Amino acid sequence: MRIDVVSIFPEYLAPLELSLIGKARQDGLLDLRVHDLRDFTTDRHRTVDDTPYGGGAGMVMKPEPWAQALTAVAAEGSGDAAGAGDSGDARKPVLIVPSPAGERFTQATAHQLAEEDQLVFACGRYEGIDERVLEWAADHFTVRPMSLGDYVLNGGEVAVLAMVEAIGRLLPGVVGNPESLVEESHSDGLLEYPVYTKPSSWRDRDVPAVLLSGNHGKIAQWRRHEQYRRTAERRPDLLAGFDAGTLPRADRTAF
Numbered sequence: 001m002r003i004d005v006v007s008i009f010p011e012y013l014a015p016l017e018l019s020l021i022g023k024a025r026q027d028g029l030l031d032l033r034v035h036d037l038r039d040f041t042t043d044r045h046r047t048v049d050d051t052p053y054g055g056g057a058g059m060v061m062k063p064e065p066w067a068q069a070l071t072a073v074a075a076e077g078s079g080d081a082a083g084a085g086d087s088g089d090a091r092k093p094v095l096i097v098p099s100p101a102g103e104r105f106t107q108a109t110a111h112q113l114a115e116e117d118q119l120v121f122a123c124g125r126y127e128g129i130d131e132r133v134l135e136w137a138a139d140h141f142t143v144r145p146m147s148l149g150d151y152v153l154n155g156g157e158v159a160v161l162a163m164v165e166a167i168g169r170l171l172p173g174v175v176g177n178p179e180s181l182v183e184e185s186h187s188d189g190l191l192e193y194p195v196y197t198k199p200s201s202w203r204d205r206d207v208p209a210v211l212l213s214g215n216h217g218k219i220a221q222w223r224r225h226e227q228y229r230r231t232a233e234r235r236p237d238l239l240a241g242f243d244a245g246t247l248p249r250a251d252r253t254a255f
């Protein structure tokens with residue numbers, strides 16, 4: 001997969017050189033490039049913002065640097081695909097525009113996006129990007145304004161760090177043991193069960209006895225019950241669309 005991130009603070013994306021995502025880049029599983037939006041300006045001050053039409057507080061990101069930057073990364077991406085001898089599949093790259101006014105980014109979105117060939121992230125700052133950029137970009141990209149949650153950040157970079165990590169770890173070979181992706185929170189509609197490691201007794205607190213029993217059937221049942229209990233306690237909203245038939249019998253009655 002190829003990922004391009006455009007930002008006025010490219011150094012903000014440095015953590016993507018670390019840990020599993022950094023290793024995936026080194027291993028050639030992920031081609032991730034960060035671009036400075038100011039490199040696509042033409043004036044001496046490398047200006048990327050201006051005052052909003054209609055008045056109001058704050059500044060708005062100017063459209064032309066974005067059009068230049070996005071045109072360049074789309075061309076680079078399609079050049080790579082052609083160079084790699086691809087079958088000529090003309091799938092548009094996906095342009096993700098982080099925004100508190102976007103659709104909610106979820107684990108399901110991460111799975112969907114992990115199937116794409118190229119993702120481009122456009123990090124807004126100030127009051128956001130001139131809306132016409134999103135309209136124009138629809139000719140060249142599948143445009144998806146995407147929110148990390150119902151709160152407001154200063155810029156898109158933190159949202160991109162989170163989204164790239166969530167998507168990147170789903171790419172084949174990035175997480176050493178793919179089994180660990182199966183039983184995670186949000187993989188089947190419930191939160192994950194509690195986990196423990198050695199010692200079995202710590203500061204007067206014991207690991208639940210069933211986990212030491214060696215009885216795999218009982219352990220699986222306990223874990224399923226704990227998933228349900230934890231979800232009901234912390235995120236009851238998730239239970240609304242959940243198929244209760246997959247739960248231990250005692251938990252089903254609660255539906």
Ligand code: SAM
Pocket residue numbers: 097098099100101122123124125126127128129146147148149150151152153154155156157159
């Ligand atoms: N005026 C905008 C609004 O109210 O919708 C908020 C602009 S915010 C200060 C600046 C930038 O931070 C946004 O353009 C976006 O890139 C990013 N951002 C802020 N909150 C976000 C969120 N919850 N999810 C994703 N990106 C966010």
